[in-house]
């Protein structure tokens with residue numbers, strides 16, 4: 899099942915810089931692992947914002963929840979989730 903997920907990052911400005919750097923490094927490692935494993939298909943920066951637009955290919959809603967819940971930055975993320983279906987005019 900395909901989902902478009904927009905994630906907006908809202909890390910508090912008073913978060914300890916070392917904790918912040920550690921979380922961001924762990925987030926990168928986690929995102930790259932899921933991309934290599936094929937569940938995280940696209941990861942784009944939303945130009946001009948501390949936000950991204952991602953596309954996930956996961957087994958079901960529960961798996962999407964698990965993937966998002968386990969993001970190291972989860973406490974500081976806001977999500978907008980859109981389930982995707984094939985468009986009849988799409989070539990692929």
Ligand SMILES: O=C(O)CC1=CCC(=O)O1
Pocket residue numbers: 905907925926927929948949950971
């Ligand atoms: O958009 C961000 O910076 C948050 C994020 C998601 C995966 C990642 O590596 O960073």
